[in-house]
Structure formats: C-alpha cells, structure tokens
Amino acid sequence: MVQWDGLENKTTVVIYGGGxxxxxxxxxxxxxxxxxxxxxxxxxELVGLGYTGWFVYRYLLFKxxxxxxxxxxxSLKKKIAGTE
Structure with a gap:
C-alpha cells in the first residue's frame, strides 16, 4: 500500500482501472x-494463420x-519510455 499512498492522482488510476x-x-x-x-x-482462424505466416516470412526468416x-x-520502447 506504500505505492498507493505515493500516488498523486488516485482518481485517475481508479478511472483507468475501471476502464x-x-x-x-x-x-x-x-x-x-x-x-x-x-x-x-x-x-x-484463417486470417490469423495468414497473418502469422506473413509475419514469419517478413520478420523471422532472414537475419x-x-x-x-x-x-x-x-524504437518503440524508447518512444514509450520517453527517452527518444
């Protein structure tokens, strides 16, 4: 509960959690x-299999x-962390 006490905007956290x-x-x-x-x-299922096949071919087959x-x-990690 120490983290909860340290929050400034508790209502925002509750609203996001409820959402x-x-x-x-x-x-x-x-x-x-x-x-x-x-x-x-x-x-x-066919759409999912097709997308999985495309993803493997596009990103995983070649170095x-x-x-x-x-x-x-x-790059996405840096954008999320705000360090970019």
Missing amino acids: AVVAVWLSSIVVGAINSVPLLPKVM SSRKELAEDID
Missing part, C-alpha cells in the same frame, strides 16, 4: 458474439529482417 475492466468485459462479449456466428470463427524487427522494437 480496463469494462474494456475486457466488452471484448469478451464481442468474442462470444463472434463465436456464435457459424462460419465466422473459422474465417478468423536482416530480424535485425529490422529488433530495431523497431527498440
């Missing part, structure tokens, strides 16, 4: 609705593309 819970709840409703449509789950992916990830 995250609502987002997870809504996404579970959407996934349940998609699963209830007979053909749609199989189409979504130069793996290096590019690592650089992109490092």
Whole structure:
C-alpha cells in the first residue's frame, strides 16, 4: 500500500482501472458474439494463420529482417519510455 499512498492522482488510476475492466468485459462479449456466428470463427482462424505466416516470412526468416524487427522494437520502447 506504500505505492498507493505515493500516488498523486488516485482518481485517475481508479478511472483507468475501471476502464480496463469494462474494456475486457466488452471484448469478451464481442468474442462470444463472434463465436456464435457459424462460419465466422473459422474465417478468423484463417486470417490469423495468414497473418502469422506473413509475419514469419517478413520478420523471422532472414537475419536482416530480424535485425529490422529488433530495431523497431527498440524504437518503440524508447518512444514509450520517453527517452527518444
């Protein structure tokens, strides 16, 4: 509870936490609705497999593309941390 006491904006943290819970709840409703449509789950599986295949071909097969992916990830980390 020491971290909680050190927070300046407790209401913002509570609002973001509540928003995250609502987002997870809504996404579970959407996934349940998609699963209830007979053909749609199989189409979504095909889309996922296609994207996975593309990602492997684009970023993981060759050394130069793996290096590019690592650089992109490092750049994203710097943007998130605010050190760029």
